[in-house]
Amino acid sequence: MSRYRSIASARDTVTITVDGSPLRVARGQSLLAALLANGTSGAAADFHCAIGQCQRCLVRVDGRVQTACLYVPRGGETVDTSPPDGRALPWERAS
Ligand code: FES
Structure with missing residues (x-):
C-alpha cells in the first residue's frame, strides 16, 4: 500500500504500461503522481x-527519458521505471 493517495477523478482514465503491468491513470494526472499513488514509482x-528542476524523477516513456513530474500520460505509453541514468537509488546507496 502506498503512502500517497490520488485526488484526481477516477472516472476519466487512460491506461499505460508500467514495467510490464497495466496501470490506469486519471486523465490529466502527472505520471509521477500516478506512479506514487500506485506504489510503482x-x-x-x-x-x-x-516542478521539473531537479531531474531526479527520470523514467523512460516509450524509450525516451522524461521527467515523470511533468509528463502527463495520453494513454498507451510504455514506462520503464529503472534509473535511465544508471545512478543508484537512495535505498541502494551504501550508508
Ligand atoms: S524534476 Fe524534480 S521531481 Fe521531477
Whole structure:
C-alpha cells in the first residue's frame, strides 16, 4: 500500500504500461503522481522538486527519458521505471 493517495477523478482514465503491468491513470494526472499513488514509482521515487528542476524523477516513456513530474500520460505509453541514468537509488546507496 502506498503512502500517497490520488485526488484526481477516477472516472476519466487512460491506461499505460508500467514495467510490464497495466496501470490506469486519471486523465490529466502527472505520471509521477500516478506512479506514487500506485506504489510503482521505481527510480521516480527519488523525486525532489516535482516542478521539473531537479531531474531526479527520470523514467523512460516509450524509450525516451522524461521527467515523470511533468509528463502527463495520453494513454498507451510504455514506462520503464529503472534509473535511465544508471545512478543508484537512495535505498541502494551504501550508508
Ligand atoms: S521531481 Fe524534480 S524534476 Fe521531477
